[in-house]
Amino acid sequence: MPHNNHILNKRYARALLSLAEENNILERSYLDMRKVCEAFANNKELLIILKSPMIRTAKKQGVLTHLFGNILHPLVLRYMTIIVRKQRGNMLDGIASAYLIVYKQYLGIEEVKLTTAMPLDEELRTRALTAAKKLTPHQIEFIEEVDPSIIGGFILNLGEKQYNASVKHRLQRFKKHLYHK
């Protein structure tokens, strides 16, 4: 779970956003931050290093440069080293995930997540995409997830709204219907 001081996370994220806009690297910064998020999600050790007060700041900065030096835009990397220098390295994961939210908010992109029991085939995907585009006037980012536990049907998440048409949910509702008769 990312660091959960949301007000602080967003504040740092907004700083990067305006910096990225000035330097015309909005899209690049977003992709970079997604990579950072993935890195944090896949490597618990990375956060442990950044959180540890035993490890000196210079070492932490070195780790970041080694890891991300070739992948990230230099500006994004410098931004991250500044945060570490200011003793906020422990928040880096939270800032990265907050950046994704702030970025989408800024550009008016809405996240649409479709959960199905089986992977979508090409035809279904295009149908789902066109259907999702009708739901919102905003630009959308389409995410697919496969979760066999829903048995069948689909769950559509649009921002914080959810349209649950899974077989599992229907069975649960039917059970409740029988109980409360």
Place this chain on the structure above:
Amino acid sequence: MAEIKPSEISAILRQEMAGFQMETELEETGTVLQVGDGIARIYGLTNAWSGEMIRCNDDAMTGVLLNLEEDNAGIVLLGDSRNLKEGDLVKRTGRIVSVKAGEPLLGRVVNTLGHPIDGKGPLEGELFEMPLERKAPGVIYRQPVNEPLQTGIKAIDAMIPIGRGQRELIIGDRQTGKTAIAIDTIINQRSFFEKGDPVYCIYVAIGQKGSTVANIVEHLEKHDAMKYTVVVSATASDPAAMQFFAPFTGAAIGEFFRDTGRHALVIFDDLSKQAVSYREVSLLLRRPPGREAYPGDIFYLHSRLLERAAKIISSQDIAQQMNDIPESIKDMVKGGGSLTALPIVETQAGDVSAYIPTNVISITDGQIFLESNLFNAGIRPAINVGVSVSRVGGNAQMKAMKKVAGTLKIDQAQYRELEAFAKFGSDLDPTTQAVLDKGARNVEILKQGQYKPLPVEEQIILIYCGTKGLLMELPLNKIQRFESEIINHMQQKHPDVLKSVRFGVWDDESVQTIEEAVKAVIQNILHPQKEDEAPEIKE
């Protein structure tokens, strides 16, 4: 047992399926950021209202949204917080927290959510959804208190009368008989229930031991009082949120009776424990603490709760337009109902100037103050007459009782004052001595055992004997005996007088009958005739 055919089962299932809505609707969701200590912080739920019920884990648990902050929402969980994890999805319901109220609740013990916890199976019969938080009836839908609520306790009905729709605080240290007064009042409503004019009782136990609640229920059952009583229990082991919502559940159940034109009595035992659990939740939600670390809205918490006790106007047309009537009882609203509240507050070492006691004293229409030194001196109920008041109940008191007990309160206050002096001086003038003698006898008369509420006509007769000074020749230790004998005498020889007094008749004729009866009984106690005496056993 009859055989069940599989075909029948599938037919029934198909029937059930037919009535089941398969449509799914758009739901609004949020994710759990943090959970612990009975509260959870949620990301999302941007459209949710304060006070809205939130479903967690597909209805396994409910929560109530209390804090709306810039970047998250704080909810309190009405259940075990271990059932919820970080990252779980929670959903809006669009409904405010509510309980199902109705006649089937009578005789049952339920928790804060209105679910039975007495092991007697599910509630059967028609239930109506009542919101826990509801605005109290406005000024035009109310009327002044005009009917008495008989507690069956002499000291209260005579000196601190309570009217239906009043809020009377019962305050005192631990072990001074606060709950006893409440329970006796419930028991005393039995005769009204049997007569077909019931006062439905709701006893809300907040933060008490489970064994204490079980004990109370047992006593109520023993006195046949559960038939018209609902017990709402949030014991000390329940989550703090369940404890501080419990009085609201009691009020919601009471409102069902009140708004359908009936009388109800709700007892909150006790509000100091409720305030403590509200403080706990508030501090966990990081609301700023104020005096004694209670949150700033603790006064509002109690005032909005007690404001719901009311006497509804008897005009049917106006009552039907009452504000904030729940949808479920919209066409059942009747005027003339009432909800009386008896909140209980526990003080520490008699300190009524602490935060919660002063608050609740100022909200209520009077208080019954119980003292431990009176209790220990054997004066039970241990009511301190001097500081106990009822600000509105006097209007509702029965005419006969008012006439008889009019001076009792002042007499007793005077007696208390003189008593302190008399402890030092030995020579007293006759007037002082008379006040002291009469006062001491009145104190004896006002004593009353637990679970022994008296009907109003018997109370009137006993208090008449005291205030009129008919017992001056009787020694103090014979008063208890006199009480039972005069009641017996009246029941056997003059049942008609008792009956007319019950209906408020207090004329010269009945007074004369009573005085003669009193004289006869006193005579009998002081100079017993031979045949009345128990035969002596000779060795």
